[in-house]
Amino acid sequence: MSQDWQQLNTAIIKLLKEARQRVLTKMQDPLTVAEKSNRKDLVTNVDRANEKFLIAGIREIDPTAQVLGEEGFGDELTSLDGRVWIVDPIDGTMNFVKQQDNFAIMIGIYQDGVGQLGYIYDVMNDVLYHGGPQLGGVWADDRQLAAPADIALADGLIGASGPLVIHDVAHMQEIIHVSSGMRVLGSAGIEMINIMNGKTLGYISHLKPWDIAAGQVLLNELGVQVSTIDGKPLDMLSSNLVLVATKKAQRDILRIEEDDVSL
Amino acid sequence: MSQDWQQLNTAIIKLLKEARQRVLTKMQDPLTVAEKSNRKDLVTNVDRANEKFLIAGIREIDPTAQVLGEEGFGDELTSLDGRVWIVDPIDGTMNFVKQQDNFAIMIGIYQDGVGQLGYIYDVMNDVLYHGGPQLGGVWADDRQLAAPADIALADGLIGASGPLVIHDVAHMQEIIHVSSGMRVLGSAGIEMINIMNGKTLGYISHLKPWDIAAGQVLLNELGVQVSTIDGKPLDMLSSNLVLVATKKAQRDILRIEEDDVSL
Numbered sequence: 001m002s003q004d005w006q007q008l009n010t011a012i013i014k015l016l017k018e019a020r021q022r023v024l025t026k027m028q029d030p031l032t033v034a035e036k037s038n039r040k041d042l043v044t045n046v047d048r049a050n051e052k053f054l055i056a057g058i059r060e061i062d063p064t065a066q067v068l069g070e071e072g073f074g075d076e077l078t079s080l081d082g083r084v085w086i087v088d089p090i091d092g093t094m095n096f097v098k099q100q101d102n103f104a105i106m107i108g109i110y111q112d113g114v115g116q117l118g119y120i121y122d123v124m125n126d127v128l129y130h131g132g133p134q135l136g137g138v139w140a141d142d143r144q145l146a147a148p149a150d151i152a153l154a155d156g157l158i159g160a161s162g163p164l165v166i167h168d169v170a171h172m173q174e175i176i177h178v179s180s181g182m183r184v185l186g187s188a189g190i191e192m193i194n195i196m197n198g199k200t201l202g203y204i205s206h207l208k209p210w211d212i213a214a215g216q217v218l219l220n221e222l223g224v225q226v227s228t229i230d231g232k233p234l235d236m237l238s239s240n241l242v243l244v245a246t247k248k249a250q251r252d253i254l255r256i257e258e259d260d261v262s263l
Numbered sequence: 264m265s266q267d268w269q270q271l272n273t274a275i276i277k278l279l280k281e282a283r284q285r286v287l288t289k290m291q292d293p294l295t296v297a298e299k300s301n302r303k304d305l306v307t308n309v310d311r312a313n314e315k316f317l318i319a320g321i322r323e324i325d326p327t328a329q330v331l332g333e334e335g336f337g338d339e340l341t342s343l344d345g346r347v348w349i350v351d352p353i354d355g356t357m358n359f360v361k362q363q364d365n366f367a368i369m370i371g372i373y374q375d376g377v378g379q380l381g382y383i384y385d386v387m388n389d390v391l392y393h394g395g396p397q398l399g400g401v402w403a404d405d406r407q408l409a410a411p412a413d414i415a416l417a418d419g420l421i422g423a424s425g426p427l428v429i430h431d432v433a434h435m436q437e438i439i440h441v442s443s444g445m446r447v448l449g450s451a452g453i454e455m456i457n458i459m460n461g462k463t464l465g466y467i468s469h470l471k472p473w474d475i476a477a478g479q480v481l482l483n484e485l486g487v488q489v490s491t492i493d494g495k496p497l498d499m500l501s502s503n504l505v506l507v508a509t510k511k512a513q514r515d516i517l518r519i520e521e522d523d524v525s526l
Contacts, residue, residue, distance in 0.1 A: 098462070157358075162447075165429065176429065181449060183447050183449055199362040
C-alpha cells in the first residue's frame with residue numbers, strides 16, 4: 001500500500017468518526033423529514049447536513065477529486081475518470097427515521113472507475129467496516145475479516161429488498177425458494193455488513209451508485225461477487241438491479257435468470 | 264406482586280442464564296442439524312438439549328405444572344388448566360444454524376389460560392426481556408420499558424414472515440403497501456423485541472404456541488395487541504395466523520381484512 005492511500009485512509013476514518021458524532025448529536029433533536037420521489041423515499045435534515053459535512057471534509061482531503069453525493073451537494077458526474085468519491089450520508093433513511101437504528105454512513109473511492117477503498121459505518125453499533133485493494137483486506141474496526149465461506153444458494157440466507165420480492169422482479173421468489181430463506185433489513189449498508197460477516201450469502205436490490213459504491217469495494221476484496229442481476233459489471237453512474245453473492249450462489253442465481261427465456 | 268411469583272421470577276432468570284451459558288458452550292462444537300417437516304424447518308442438537316435442560320429446571324421449580332415444549336420433551340397438553348409453561352428452547356433455528364445470531368430462548372407462563380410471565384432472551388446480545396402482569400411491567404435486564412407509541416399502520420415498519428409475503432396470505436402485500444415497509448428477521452422472538460423497542464409496530468406470521476407464548480404476555484403488558492389475523496384471541500393449544508400490532512395498526516389491518524368479502 002502506498003503512503004498516499006494510507007494517509008487518505010487515516011484522514012477518512014477521522015472524518016467518519018466526526019460525522020458519526022455529529023449525527024448522534026443531531027438525533028437528540030426532532031428530525032425534519034421530507035419525501036423525495038414517494039412516501040417511502042425519505043430525506044431528513046441529518047442526511048443533508050451530514051452530506052454537506054462529509055463533502056466539505058473530502059474537499060479538504062482530496063481537493064481535485066470528483067464527489068458524487070446522494071443528496072446532490074457534490075458534483076454532477078458525467079464520467080468516472082480520475083478519483084471519484086461516492087457518498088451516502090445516511091443509508092437506510094427509513095430505518096433512521098422509524099428505528100433510530102440499522103443505518104449506515106458509506107463512502108466508496110474509485111480511481112478511473114476501479115474501486116480502491118470502501119467504508120461502511122454501522123453508526124449505532126459503532127463499528128466501522130473499511131478496506132479494499134489499497135489496504136489489502138477488510139477490517140471491522142481493528143479486526144481483519146476472513147472471506148465469507150463460498151456457499152451455494154441452497155445453503156444460506158439471502159437479503160432482499162421488499163418491493164422486489166412482492167413484485168417478483170427477476171425471479172426473486174424462485175431465488176428465495178431455492179435459498180434457505182430471505183431476510184429484509186431495509187439498509188443496503190447493513191445488508192453488506194451481514195454478508196461480510198457471513199450471516200447472509202448475498203443481497204438483491206435496485207440500487208443507486210451511493211448504495212453500493214462502498215459495499216462493492218469491500219465485498220470484492222473478500223471474494224464476494226457484485227454484478228447486475230444478469231452478471232454484468234455495474235454502471236456506477238446509474239441505477240442497477242444489483243446481485244451481491246458468493247461465487248457459488250451467483251452461479252446458481254444466474255442460472256435461474258438464464259432459465260427464463262423471456263429475458 | 265405476590266411473593267410466590269417473585270420467587271418464581273428469580274428462579275426462572277437464574278435458569279435462563281444457565282441455559283444461555285450452555286448454549287454458548289455448545290456453539291463451540293459443530294451442530295447436528297436435522298430437518299423436521301421440510302428443509303426450512305430445522306432442529307439441532309442444541310434445541311433438543313436446551314429444551315431438556317429447561318424442562319428439568321422447570322420441573323424442579325414448579326413440580327405440578329404442565330410444560331409444553333417445541334421439541335416434545337414436555338407434556339402432551341389437552342387443556343390450559345392450572346399453571347402451564349410454554350418453552351421454545353431456540354426460536355429462530357434457521358438463524359441459529361446459518362448466522363449464530365438473531366435467535367432467542369423463550370418461556371411463557373400461563374395460569375388457567377391467562378398469560379402471567381414472559382421471557383425472551385436475546386442470546387447473542389445477552390439481553391433478557393421479562394415481565395408480565397405478575398411483575399407489573401416489562402424489563403430489558405434491569406431497564407424498565409415504556410409502552411411503544413400507538414402509531415397507525417401507515418406510520419411504521421411491520422415485521423413479516425417471508426412465506427406469508429410471497430404467497431400474499433391474508434392481504435400481506437396490501438398491509439405492507441399501506442405501512443412504511445416490511446422487515447423480515449427470521450425469528451419471532453427477535454421480532455417481538457423489535458416491537459417492544461418501538462422499531463417495528465407489529466408482526467404477522469403463522470406461529471405455534473411456543474413462538475408466541477412469551478411475546479403475547481410481554482406485549483400485552485406494554486399495551487400492544489396480540490390476536491389472530493381476524494382479531495380473535497389466540498388458541499394457545501394450536502397454530503394461529505398471528506397479528507401483533509399497536510392498537511391503531513391492529514384497527515387498520517383488521518379493516519383491510521374485513522374489506523375482503525371472500526373472508
